[in-house]
Amino acid sequence: AQKITQTQPGMFVQEKEAVTLDCTYDTSDQSYGLFWYKQPSSGEMIFLIYQGSYDEQNATEGRYSLNFQKARKSANLVISASQLGDSAMYFCAMREGSGTYKYIFGTGTRLKVLA
């Protein structure tokens, strides 16, 4: 069964430093997508970055990059040059390619950026 694990309930990072948020996944499917979302205290879920199971290059979107290690089934989010506005909950999610239409989310990591 598909599963997403985020083992860091909370993280602190100093402004302008980089931070890595961990995500491991479990699936028996060969085709799947991995996603990261940001949820500020206001509640909306903001899509950040996507990685496909067949993508050989790690995905990057501005200050966000995804460290994809397929053999380890990990998809860690790296935020470079942290900003105060990055303080939020971060969720890792997965969608399998066959059968199911649901996205599975982890329990999230609360990131606090310190000035």
Place this chain on the structure above:
Amino acid sequence: DAGVTQSPTHLIKTRGQQVTLRCSPISGHKSVSWYQQVLGQGPQFIFQYYEKEERGRGNFPDRFSARQFPNYSSELNVNALLLGDSALYLCASSPGSFYNSPLHFGNGTRLTVT
């Protein structure tokens, strides 16, 4: 372009009542999904509709139902409300139904059941 819009933003209901939540997807998006997010947890899948047909249903009781209209907007209905239904209900749209389609979420409807 307008994002996913949900209404109402907040709702307070009493146990046993019924509630209808509404969602308009991003223009051109044919897939709408509903998720429930209880405080401190990640979103849990409730339904997915694509081209007005139900394509997936999560582990929720039959008190939860949904539909998608010809203009791709959607409604989520919850009957016989329980205290445990208190949550943030998120609607998301995507252009397709493939696994590489990211979900684009609305701001959610916060439902409180008393």
